[in-house]
Every structure is written in structure tokens, then in C-alpha cells.
Amino acid sequence: DAGVTQSPTHLIKTRGQQVTLRCSPISGHKSVSWYQQVLGQGPQFIFQYYEKEERGRGNFPDRFSARQFPNYSSELNVNALLLGDSALYLCASSGRLAKNIQYFGAGTRLSVL
Amino acid sequence: AQTVTQSQPEMSVQEAETVTLSCTYDTSENNYYLFWYKQPPSRQMILVIRQEAYKQQNATENRFSVNFQKAAKSFSLKISDSQLGDTAMYFCAFTPPINFGNEKLTFGTGTRLTIIP
Numbered sequence: 001d002a003g004v005t006q007s008p009t010h011l012i013k014t015r016g017q018q019v020t021l022r023c024s025p026i027s028g029h030k031s032v033s034w035y036q037q038v039l040g041q042g043p044q045f046i047f048q049y050y051e052k053e054e055r056g057r058g059n060f061p062d063r064f065s066a067r068q069f070p071n072y073s074s075e076l077n078v079n080a081l082l083l084g085d086s087a088l089y090l091c092a093s094s095g096r097l098a099k100n101i102q103y104f105g106a107g108t109r110l111s112v113l
Numbered sequence: 114a115q116t117v118t119q120s121q122p123e124m125s126v127q128e129a130e131t132v133t134l135s136c137t138y139d140t141s142e143n144n145y146y147l148f149w150y151k152q153p154p155s156r157q158m159i160l161v162i163r164q165e166a167y168k169q170q171n172a173t174e175n176r177f178s179v180n181f182q183k184a185a186k187s188f189s190l191k192i193s194d195s196q197l198g199d200t201a202m203y204f205c206a207f208t209p210p211i212n213f214g215n216e217k218l219t220f221g222t223g224t225r226l227t228i229i230p
Contacts, residue, residue, distance in 0.1 A: 031216070042117075042204050042220030043158070056217050088156060092218075100146045100208055100216055104158035 002027070004105035006091050012111045013081050021076040021108045025093030031055075032074040033102060034066060037088040049074055078110075086112045115140045117207050119221035126195055127229050133180075134190045134224050136205030142166075145209045147181070148218070149190045153201040161203070164188065192226075200228045 005024045013019050025032050031050040035043035045058040049068035068074045072093075078085055088109050092102035116139045126132040138147070149161040164172045164181050171179050176196075180189045192199055205221040 033216070033218070035218070042206075042222050043218070045217045045219070048217060058217070090158060092158075094216060100210055101148075101160060101163060102216065102218060103160070104150075106155065106157040109156075 004091055004093050004103055006089075006105040006108050008108060009106070010109045010111075012113065014113050015081055015083060017081050017112075018077065018079045019081060019110060021078075021089050021091075021110070023074045023076070023091030023093075023105060025072050025074070025091075026095065026103055028097075029093035029095040029103075030072050031094045032068055032072065033092045033094075034074070034076045035090040035092065036060070037090055037107070039087070043090055046076070081112045083112050086110060115142075115207050115209070115219045117205050117219050117221040119205055119224050121224045122222070123225045123227070125227040125229055128195060128197060130195055131191060131193045132195055132226065134192075134203050134205075134226065136188045136190070136221055138186050138188065138205070138207050140186070140207065140209070142209045145207060147179075147188045148206040148208075149177070149179070149188075150204045150206060150220075151199075151201045152204065152223075158204070162190065195228050197228050197230060199226065201226060 033048040034046040037043040047066040048056040052068045063079045066076045088107045090107045092104045094102045145166045147164045151159045162174045176193045202223045204223045206218045
């Protein structure tokens with residue numbers, strides 16, 4: 001079975017641009033979470049979606065937005081990119097059979113120049 | 114707000130030896146879950162072990178075990194018979210079981226573990 005898949009693997013953008021990151025959860029998982037991991041730090045929670053509804057939001061500016069589709073895949077959008085947005089963006093999914101366990105994808109490395 | 118602290122930025126140990134990684138946390142919740150995740154250079158965060166706070170018995174998974182001290186809010190990871198493949202960043206994480214679909218993980222800053230051949 002496929003795990004959590006994220007695309008693209010790497011992305012280079014310039015300041016002020018907009019970016020969309022994509023995530024497909026493990027089959028059967030209806031919850032998707034997004035985390036930002038700056039180099040040398042632990043991941044920071046950005047959003048969680050369950051059944052297409054936002055269930056949690058971390059301390060990130062409104063430039064960050066997300067949505068979940070009927071097939072439970074998800075997109076993370078970041079507008080007006082800043083140099084400080086350079087990070088590894090991780091997506092995680094969870095399902096009812098493994099409650100409270102989140103399974104992570106390999107992440108998207110975003111570099112803002 | 115919950116916080117997770119890992120006070121050992123880096124550790125190294127000889128192959129086949131035992132190593133213990135430390136983690137402390139702060140919460141006002143009585144029931145919650147604690148995790149250790151491993152992040153190798155491939156970047157993918159891999160679950161190592163999970164502990165439910167209402168269970169007094171320490172969790173074990175093969176060579177990995179935890180020492181969970183609820184009163185002290187301490188959650189250390191012991192790796193026995195360490196292997197080269199254990200080389201990675203290790204993150205301690207916390208989540209309160211509020212409702213399914215609301216499971217924000219709070220991570221520590223990580224411990225970089227190197228297994229020396």
C-alpha cells in the first residue's frame with residue numbers, strides 16, 4: 001500500500017511568488033495535517049483537515065491556506081512568499097483504526113530566493 | 114499550551130551499545146499521547162514508539178523502549194543493541210486526544226543520534 005505522497009519533492013521560488021504543495025493521504029485516511037520544519041528545528045503545526053473541514057490552525061499568518069478535496073487529498077497554499085518561508089513542508093495523515101498516530105510523507109523542500 | 118523539551122542536541126554511541134534520549138513535556142491535560150519519531154537523512158518522519166498516558170506500563174517495540182514518568186512529565190527513549198541504521202534525528206512529540214480529527218502534534222527540537230561503527 002502506498003504511504004503518504006507529497007509533490008513536488010523540491011521547489012524553488014522567489015520572494016513575493018505563490019506556491020501550492022500537494023499531499024495524498026494513505027488510502028482510507030480522512031485526516032490530513034500540514035507541518036513546517038525549518039532547518040535544525042522540530043516541525044511546527046500549520047493546519048489539520050478532517051472530512052474536508054478545518055479542524056485546527058497553528059500560529060501562521062493568513063498567507064498560509066489549505067483545503068481538502070472529496071478524495072481526502074490536500075493542498076497547502078502560501079502567498080507572497082518570504083525568505084523565512086524556506087523550509088521542509090510535511091504532510092501527515094491519520095485514520096480511525098490507528099487513532100492519534102500520524103503517518104508522514106517525505107516532504108516538499110521549498111527554497112525562497 | 115503544551116511544550117516539549119529535548120535537552121540533548123547531539124549524541125553518539127558505538128554500534129551495539131545502548132543509548133537513552135531524554136524528553137520532558139509540560140501540559141495540564143491528564144490524558145494524552147506521547148511519541149518518538151525518527152527522521153533519517155531521507156527526511157521522512159517515521160514513528161518509532163507510542164505511549165498512552167493513562168497506561169502505566171512502558172511501551173516497547175523490539176529494541177526500542179520508553180521510560181514514562183507521568184508525575185515528572187518525562188518520556189525517555191532507550192535504544193538497545195544500536196545499529197548503524199538508527200543514525201537519525203529523533204523527535205519527541207505530544208498530542209492531547211481531544212477528538213478524532215483534532216490531533217495537533219507538538220514536537221521537541223530533536224536529538225541528532227549518530228551510531229559509530
